[in-house]
Amino acid sequence: MKKKYFRPVVAVMLAILLVVGLAACGAGGGGNQADDGGRIGVSMPTRSLQRWNQDGENLQRLLEEAGFEVDLQFGGENEVPVQVAQIENMIASGVDVLIIAAIDGDSLTEVLATAEEAGIPVIAYDRLIMNTTAVTYYATFDNFLVGEMQGRFIEEALDLPNQPGPFYIEFFTGDPGDNNINFFFPGAMSILQQYLDDGTLVALSGQTDILQVATPGWSTEAAQARMENLISMNNYSPTGQQLHAVMCSNDSTAQGVTNALVNAGFTADNMPIITGQDCDIISVRNMVAGLQAMSVFKDTRTLAANVVEMVIAIMEGNEPPINDRENYDNGTGIIPTFLSVPVVGTIENYRELLIDSGYYTEDQIYS
Ligand code: BGC
Numbered sequence: 001m002k003k004k005y006f007r008p009v010v011a012v013m014l015a016i017l018l019v020v021g022l023a024a025c026g027a028g029g030g031g032n033q034a035d036d037g038g039r040i041g042v043s044m045p046t047r048s049l050q051r052w053n054q055d056g057e058n059l060q061r062l063l064e065e066a067g068f069e070v071d072l073q074f075g076g077e078n079e080v081p082v083q084v085a086q087i088e089n090m091i092a093s094g095v096d097v098l099i100i101a102a103i104d105g106d107s108l109t110e111v112l113a114t115a116e117e118a119g120i121p122v123i124a125y126d127r128l129i130m131n132t133t134a135v136t137y138y139a140t141f142d143n144f145l146v147g148e149m150q151g152r153f154i155e156e157a158l159d160l161p162n163q164p165g166p167f168y169i170e171f172f173t174g175d176p177g178d179n180n181i182n183f184f185f186p187g188a189m190s191i192l193q194q195y196l197d198d199g200t201l202v203a204l205s206g207q208t209d210i211l212q213v214a215t216p217g218w219s220t221e222a223a224q225a226r227m228e229n230l231i232s233m234n235n236y237s238p239t240g241q242q243l244h245a246v247m248c249s250n251d252s253t254a255q256g257v258t259n260a261l262v263n264a265g266f267t268a269d270n271m272p273i274i275t276g277q278d279c280d281i282i283s284v285r286n287m288v289a290g291l292q293a294m295s296v297f298k299d300t301r302t303l304a305a306n307v308v309e310m311v312i313a314i315m316e317g318n319e320p321p322i323n324d325r326e327n328y329d330n331g332t333g334i335i336p337t338f339l340s341v342p343v344v345g346t347i348e349n350y351r352e353l354l355i356d357s358g359y360y361t362e363d364q365i366y367s
Helices: 002-026 050-065 080-092 109-117 143-157 181-197 220-234 251-263 281-288 300-315 350-356 362-366
Strands: 039-044 069-074 097-100 122-125 135-141 167-172 245-248 295-297 337-340 343-345
Touching (some): 167 220, 167 251, 251 281, 281 295
Parallel strands (some): 097 122, 122 135
């Protein structure tokens, strides 16, 4: 029986190999993909946050499955000179495409000029790279919508349209060099600003400006230190000055805020509404423990798959799927973008979203 099927299967496989081989020969861009499927440089910002490890691993796996060789590097602990040196090396080694999640969106202009001269297409991954004509495409989640979801969650949880307040709130966003905060924070403020204006929401610190509430390196420790300051300056406590919500742009900042509040005596029974983003394992555990109210889930598997599709299209000389040609201007013009859709994660749906979908195992959340 086996033999009967053997020949047709081999013939089909040979035919596929021939077609793939011919397609690779005909592809534009770098010259060596006919032999080896092409080499892709992947530059991630840091290993210190869970999501970038996942992004890097997903990209590597999917690119290798698609037949590419992968040079995956992490920029130390968010160290710009390390990332620049790694990208320089990738360019010098002749990669066919660069995929970059920038540590600082403004610090790659020079190194990417070299990529452009060498004709290497650049995909900005998750974070837009600013002020360079070298960026070919951008793939990310709808970052404004992420912020809107956080703002909307607070609006609904406190019933802001119907309650007079005042409700007390503080704000935390991310690194000032990450262009994404220019979408996350205004997205949240597009919902919440009206309530600050009419006094329904009050930030006792008076810190509601994006740069006042930024967190260098998206660091948990920096967020914790700032929250500790806000607690002592404003006497926030479960029995004293109330604090109803803390709008955090992501989970690493939310975790710092949660630590500070827990240390100040807050518990699941009186914890302010804390928002987040990424559904990091620690934050999911905090949601289960009643210490963080929500997170925005951005399935890194989807983002990686979209980017691999982009790479394949580039290597085959085709136009990749693009669904936004309006919103992402990097200072040199609009960058054609593919936006994926984020989803709100809460205690109600985290199982379905994260465990049933295979994103995490049960053990990762409960061990
Ligand atoms: C990403 C977030 C992440 C943050 C910190 C942002 O650019 O979009 O998902 O939480 O960086 O790493």
